[in-house]
Amino acid sequence: xxxxxxxxxxxxxxxxxxxxxEAELTATGVEGFSLRAVAKxxxxxxxxxxxxxxxxxGLLTALAAEGFGRLLACQTRRERxxxxxxxxxxxxxxxxxxxxxxxxxxxxxxxxxxxxxDHEAPDLRAAGGAAIGHLAEQMAAAGGTVRHDKIVTPDMxxxxxxxxxxxxxxxxxxxxxxxxxxxxxxxxxxxxxxxRVLPRTPGGADPEPRR
Amino acid sequence: xxxxxxxxxxxxxxxxxxxxxEAELTATGVEGFSLRAVAKxxxxxxxxxxxxxxxxxGLLTALAAEGFGRLLACQTRRERxxxxxxxxxxxxxxxxxxxxxxxxxxxxxxxxxxxxxDHEAPDLRAAGGAAIGHLAEQMAAAGGTVRHDKIVTPDMxxxxxxxxxxxxxxxxxxxxxxxxxxxxxxxxxxxxxxxRVLPRTPGGADPEPRR
DNA sequence: TGTACATCAGTGAACGCGCGTTCACTGATGTAC
DNA sequence: TGTACATCAGTGAACGCGCGTTCACTGATGTAC
Numbered sequence: 001x002x003x004x005x006x007x008x009x010x011x012x013x014x015x016x017x018x019x020x021x022e023a024e025l026t027a028t029g030v031e032g033f034s035l036r037a038v039a040k041x042x043x044x045x046x047x048x049x050x051x052x053x054x055x056x057x058g059l060l061t062a063l064a065a066e067g068f069g070r071l072l073a074c075q076t077r078r079e080r081x082x083x084x085x086x087x088x089x090x091x092x093x094x095x096x097x098x099x100x101x102x103x104x105x106x107x108x109x110x111x112x113x114x115x116x117x118d119h120e121a122p123d124l125r126a127a128g129g130a131a132i133g134h135l136a137e138q139m140a141a142a143g144g145t146v147r148h149d150k151i152v153t154p155d156m157x158x159x160x161x162x163x164x165x166x167x168x169x170x171x172x173x174x175x176x177x178x179x180x181x182x183x184x185x186x187x188x189x190x191x192x193x194x195x196r197v198l199p200r201t202p203g204g205a206d207p208e209p210r211r
Numbered sequence: 212x213x214x215x216x217x218x219x220x221x222x223x224x225x226x227x228x229x230x231x232x233e234a235e236l237t238a239t240g241v242e243g244f245s246l247r248a249v250a251k252x253x254x255x256x257x258x259x260x261x262x263x264x265x266x267x268x269g270l271l272t273a274l275a276a277e278g279f280g281r282l283l284a285c286q287t288r289r290e291r292x293x294x295x296x297x298x299x300x301x302x303x304x305x306x307x308x309x310x311x312x313x314x315x316x317x318x319x320x321x322x323x324x325x326x327x328x329d330h331e332a333p334d335l336r337a338a339g340g341a342a343i344g345h346l347a348e349q350m351a352a353a354g355g356t357v358r359h360d361k362i363v364t365p366d367m368x369x370x371x372x373x374x375x376x377x378x379x380x381x382x383x384x385x386x387x388x389x390x391x392x393x394x395x396x397x398x399x400x401x402x403x404x405x406x407r408v409l410p411r412t413p414g415g416a417d418p419e420p421r422r
Numbered sequence: 423t424g425t426a427c428a429t430c431a432g433t434g435a436a437c438g439c440g441c442g443t444t445c446a447c448t449g450a451t452g453t454a455c
Numbered sequence: 456t457g458t459a460c461a462t463c464a465g466t467g468a469a470c471g472c473g474c475g476t477t478c479a480c481t482g483a484t485g486t487a488c
Binding site for chain 2: 029030031109112113114115116150151152154157158160161162163164165166168169172174175176177178189192193196197
Binding site for chain 4: 013044045046047048051052
């Protein structure tokens with residue numbers, strides 16, 4: 001396949017630039033991010049990215065959208081490993097959300113705490129809506145009240161906030177003692193915390209014992 | 212006091228620069244923040260800030276530290292307005308935390324989601340520790356298990372995460388329907404959500420009715 | 423009260439740098455016939 | 456199967472801009488005597 005030989009046409013520069021952008025983001029942070037550095041990292045002239053993404057916000061918007069796709073994938077991966085009862089499932093969704101933030105802290109920050117991507121872009125909105133909408137569906141399945149029409153119910157706000165708060169704080173190293181625990185141990189603690197905000201069905205037991 | 216007349220020495224340029232920096236932060240965001248723009252906004256030559264803050268990270272570090280002081284003040288203001296029982300008090304602390312994030316979204320982001328301040332600087336660490344430590348004390352008073360020696364307990368992680376998650380998501384406009392409610396109405400919803408994570412004392416009732 | 427002097431705060435010109443953007447170009451690819 | 460040509464992807468030099476930093480300076484303030 002002529003792997004080693006440099007070719008004039010890259011083949012899949014778009015994907016290569018996204019990968020380079022993520023690496024650059026991890027190395028430099030959102031705030032120092034530049035298109036030139038990404039092009040250099042991808043081994044390409046600094047004018048090349050314009051053909052695929054237009055400008056810096058365009059590249060960051062595409063990267064953020066890809067991030068939301070991976071956030072959703074992290075959620076569903078966890079769900080597959082969990083018991084099938086609705087409470088376990090929504091807890092798994094939350095653990096997947098935290099997984100993503102811990103594995104990709106810079107990307108997570110780009111997606112949720114940066115003005116540089118265009119958050120109104122249809123692709124990004126759709127990807128974000130899919131990931132968060134999935135959490136809402138899981139919460140609804142666990143007995144929560146979750147209306148979709150732009151109204152955030154207490155059940156949904158509680159679930160999203162607890163999961164997002166944990167993901168943000170742990171991902172940023174603000175809860176180092178929790179971050180550095182063995183994964184299984186950490187997951188048990190996180191599951192117990194997430195369980196606190198789940199709706200308790202009238203006749204049912206708590207989804208997780210308290211203390 | 213010769214107010215209108217421009218003087219060579221400013222009087223309190225340090226404070227004026229901090230105010231200008233906050234305004235600039237609100238207008239431009241952390242990512243486009245520059246020392247020259249701050250100096251221009253304060254009506255001073257662009258080399259002047261160096262006398263007070265050294266460089267850009269120095270200024271942003273001071274601003275973030277001031278932010279934590281105000282975060283703490285928002286917490287205690289709410290506590291003074293709340294009933295004195297421990298559960299009401301810790302909920303008030305949380306509401307104050309959210310108040311701060313809603314009133315100063317750009318500053319909140321600087322404090323928690325930016326690499327530009329030097330988060331290892333003693334002043335900033337102290338200010339941050341005071342604000343978060345206060346939340347921990349309130350949680351402990353409400354019956355939570357909260358050790359201070361760098362260990363985050365589930366009680367503390369839950370309280371911090373729910374409050375931080377709400378503050379972050381609402382402050383960024385991700386929960387617009389909640390943000391745009393009448394303040395009293397919003398507070399009632401938030402109080403109910405925060406109450407979900409409070410420890411339930413063995414013989415005691417829930418601090419807040421569910422649903 | 424007055425004078426001399428050190429210190430401090432702020433000025434403004436100059437610098438070098440990395441950035442995004444533009445543009446004429448060139449090499450590769452795909453398609454029509 | 457071969458040829459011509461349009462289209463596309465990537466190059467590299469050039470540009471103007473705002474940035475942080477440096478530096479000799481100057482105006483104001485405070486203090487010693």
